[in-house]
Amino acid sequence: MGSQPEYGVAAELNVPVETRDGIELATDIYRPADPTTGEPIDDSKPALLDRTPYGKRGRMERHGEWYAKRGYVVAIQDCRGRFDSEGEYYIFVNEPEDGYDTVEWLADRSYCDGQVGTIGTSYGAWVQSALATQDPPHLEAMFVNQGAANGREATFRHNGAFELRWLCWALTLGGGFAKRALEDSDVQALLANVDVRDVLADGPIHRGQSPLRHIPNYEEWAFDIMTQGAASDELWQSPGIDFERHYDGMADVPTVYAGAWYDSYTKATCDNFAALADLKDADQFLLMGPWTHGWNGYPLPSWNKPYSGELAFGEAALRNYQKTRLRFFDHYLKGEDSWSDQATVEFFRMGTGDGGRTTDGRLFHGGEWSTADEWPPSDVEHTTYYAHGDGTLATAEPDPEGGATSYEFDPRDPVPTLGGNCSSYITYEPREENLIEYPLAERNLHDITGRGGFDQRTREDTFATEPPYGPLEHRDDVLVFRTPPLDETLEIVGPIRVRVHAETDAPDTDFTAKLIEEYPPSEAFPNGFALNLADSICRARYRGYRDEPDFVEPGEVYEFAMEPYPTANVFEAGHRIRLDISSSNFPRFDVNHNTGGPLYDDREYQVTTNTVHHSAAHPTRIELPVRNG
Structure with a gap:
């Protein structure tokens, strides 16, 4: 009690x-x-x-x-x-x-x-x-x-990519209450008038050219975590971060x-x-x-x-x-x-x-x-589901001639984030009142990405999207693999592993993975409901959890390892398990420009062709922690 x-x-x-x-x-x-x-x-x-x-x-x-x-x-x-x-x-x-x-x-x-x-x-x-x-x-x-x-592995950065929430935080809850902002009403007013959505849409920002220039010590640490990716960088070895x-x-x-x-x-x-x-x-x-x-x-x-x-x-x-x-x-x-x-x-x-x-x-x-009694529970066994060329996801291994599927990844048109494991993707609501009439501490915050489980279809309020709105699976740069409707209930509890076998014609790119539970159409939800459960990303130059960058050779097949966040979920009979593969999830992660240029603030862009393999020799797969009940 x-x-x-x-x-x-x-x-x-x-x-x-x-x-x-x-x-x-x-x-x-x-x-x-x-x-x-x-x-x-x-x-x-x-x-x-x-x-x-x-x-x-x-x-x-x-x-x-x-x-x-x-x-x-x-x-x-x-x-x-x-x-x-x-x-x-x-x-x-x-x-x-x-x-x-x-x-x-x-x-x-x-x-x-x-x-x-x-x-x-x-x-x-x-x-x-x-x-x-x-x-x-x-x-x-x-x-x-x-x-x-571990801040480099899955917090500040995530398997090589940058979690843009920290830039959002630097511009709002961080910078808005920095010493200089609290002591200088002009600085606070400048930050109060920043719409973070505009910063993200117009990004990447550059040193000395962003609102953070008004609070230099915040600009310093923000650019450090955005642009430093190697484990040897002193930042990532700090006991305050790792x-x-x-x-x-x-x-x-x-x-x-x-x-x-x-x-x-x-x-x-x-x-x-x-x-x-x-x-x-x-x-x-x-x-x-x-x-x-x-x-x-x-x-x-x-x-x-x-x-x-x-x-x-x-x-x-x-x-x-x-x-x-x-x-x-x-x-x-x-x-x-x-x-x-x-x-x-x-x-x-x-x-x-x-x-x-x-x-x-x-x-x-x-x-x-x-x-x-332990994590993951002792009655959990990882079961592998393989991607197949016909778009199915199954425990059966793919054929030797399973082939591959290609798509174009345009970094100027990234796949939008719809909820998930998000926090601090926020901006202060625009106000006409000045800071005396409506102080920063009292202003509402607007959620940019949403947090939690969302039907994976864009709508009018989805950030960085334009009509026509609809399911993410309809995008040309999203590959979808799904099981048939399940014959019986399946429960997963614990960590998830994804291995994407893929190639690119660029020196660097990203691959993303998202685990989805598909609800069938019903009276309550006539179009069904594609529920996001967990997601992850892998930046090619840091594939295999490398400490130092190592660019890929165009046309060579590599394994891209990812660990979508753990979960505990029951898939009811009649539902489907789905794996989406793509190359962006914005603004949850910064977008790879595909050039092999500097992390985050690259000024060049390159459209690339990415190819996901699903053959016996190169099996793209997801390993789910199935609980035996």
Whole structure:
């Protein structure tokens, strides 16, 4: 059940925490207090640390009050160079040491009993793993919700491509609240008037010519992650960006890795758990819901929403975020029996709904919770489905003369993104009011790509598309392979692997893969519903997870390996499993110009012919984690 709200709250704001290099980080401290007098209690209590780049007041303030009432000291801190904290901001680079110093400072306060736990979502999850690489002596437990594992592999970049969400973030939540923007109303006004959709449509941007030129330190890190792809680049070896490289030395403390099937960190969350459950002695847990990125927050009681994009899951999907974290910390920091019945792995099996249309127009995909002792579950076996020349997807291996299929990839006409594992593809709504009349912090954000499950057909509000609108499968540059309608229910749980055997007439190009569940036509959805479950990309010069670029020879067949993000989904009988192969997914990923030129800011374009093979010698395939029930 968890600790009850028996205390008042005493707050001390903007307490300076000095780091090893003399920078002061502004920190708000919330302490349990006598409910009558409001004075802090004398007893020392375990502490929870939440470090954020988004400002430590407002919603974050209510976090502090919520836990303080239940007997925790709570420290909420502005990250270096953000809001009230000193220093220069370069994304994630200083977070390991700053986090370590704050944990040890907090443990040394008389009101702390020497135990420090960490909390936070997204950026607040990154900074937890970052400080854990330094193994602070007084770190005792972590609840890492939706965070990274390896920034080069599948977060900043993805198998060689760049996730454009970070450019969107730099122009909105990042740059809009940069020190210079907060201190200079002219700079904030310039950023407030940027429509990120225009930046993406007119891109790539160039150094000194974009809105980021007004905040040079943000332009620096943005271009670093957009243009540096080799593993040898110092950026990718930082303990603030690549936690996998530092797993062995990470703190060995009880940890929950929580995430969601349509989150932008799905793979990283599962990878962190799978690796550290083997490496560490302390208890490690994995908790995966069907949600998108983020959570609804105080005072709403649910963990995110009972829907993702155009999918509905019902109330079964709801979890109480605050109470779940409280049960965990009560168990490991207070010694209460509040977490002992928690399964090592708990996940939501999507897809057991009736496929009807909800009152708000969503497809009722449904689902239910399930548990396992490990990840992936022990009763999962990978089953290979092969692409065939007639457009089928089957477990039967292709013929020796299976052939190949070609298409033209024009980087000026990329395949549009329709939902999926997206976050931060946002822009501020255009407003006529100035910043005094309508401050940036109060302006609504417009979602550019959508997040979660979507019917894979363009519509009027789909970014970077023109009429006539319709199914992506009708595009000439999308190859579609599908099974016949399934004779019986099939469940998948775990990581997915795709191997595309292909050639190109360019020195560099991309290949993409998307796993789709096809609902048959019904009264509720007369055209059926092509539901995206997971996707990935591979940039040819980094194929095979290369550390350094290696361009391809035109006309030579290569294997392009991809790992669409893990999922848990039930395909009902009568549905089809579909694999789409193409060469772009914009703006989820930056578009390859096919020239072999510099990453991201290439000024030249080349239309290329890409050829996907589906023969016995070159079998394009998807390996699905089928659960034996």
